[in-house]
Amino acid sequence: MMKRNLLVIGLAVLLSACGFQLRGTGDVQFAIKELNVTARDAYGDTVQELREVLNRNDVRVHAGAPYKLIISRETENRRSASYSSGARTAEYELTMALEYEIRGARDLLLTSNKVEVQNYYQQDDNNLAGSDQEAAQLRRELRRELIQQLALNLQQITPEQLDQLQQTAEARAKAEAEALEAARRARESQVAPQQSPIELPIQ
Template sequence: MLKRNLLVIGLATLLGACGFQLRGTGSLTADLALKELNVSARNAYGETLNDVREMLQNNGVRVYPGAPYQLHLAREDETRRAVSFTSSARAAEYELILDLDYEIRSQKDMLLLSDKVQVQGFYTKDNNNLIGNDQEANQIRSEMRRELTQQLLMRLQNLTPEQLELLQQTAEAKAQAEADALEAARQQQADQPQQSPIQAFPVQ
């Protein structure tokens, strides 16, 4: 029997605290203020991207390229490390860590905010059952990826179109100020008199 990790306990606690309710098997529902989103990812063919799209659509979000805001999955990393060893110094248990960096961008691809979600899981290694090891590791990864998308859903639940509009106005104002400063510096340089080669090197 495959060893179950402890993610389920922590997830159940979070769900009770955040008012989530189960819909079907292993899926969550949330009342999202954002009803339209474009979703993209650095890995356009990854399973996480498909999971996030499905999660949003199941929660009443219209996912399409022309949406006012874009959820971009910027980076997904997996880290594995041994956490216990056998008497012969072989790894007996591994810890898996999944990190997902995500961004919210405007329709014009202007960065509004960025954040990260992370989950951890554990699996044992049996040197006499390599196939079983792979199966358990894949099952743990699947469970962790599901929790990763659920954590992301919780984060998105706290966002409103009004908050993103304010962030967009701030980002646009900052970009305009930087453009104005760059233009002022260019104009100042253009207004400075240029020395001729003869003036620059006095006659001896």
């Protein structure tokens, strides 16, 4: 028993020395230290798992954060990838995508992006329950990959970049407001004043 424990410990030390890490267990360093995270489905698995990932990596997720990450759309698409000899689907391609945006002060849009993952699973007509379980397991794995990709994208963003995007968004919003105001004034100036009807003398 002692030899077995020593062997396990020795393998763990060797693997860690080689830089080996189990997939999904490595720490992700975020420059952003606080973020509000919302989604259309506020209690969905994706947004809940994303919040957990951020919290585990020292990102404070709360409603009062200066920037908001919004999961604007989450889609899933399944299509036949191959067929059996009986013209039945033998393999499906499952694609999951996640669209998100980051908004700052005054709810101004700062940036938006999309992450997408896909994989395949077998369809066994003789074991539909097993095929459904395989599909459900694949969905969970793809969701984790989506969150991992999103986390890596967020890792590349710094508060300085967000501040610059905020300034750009505010300047753009101001220019658009001024353009709308100028257009309104132009329309008003082009409206001819109404003239009183001419009264003809009664004969």
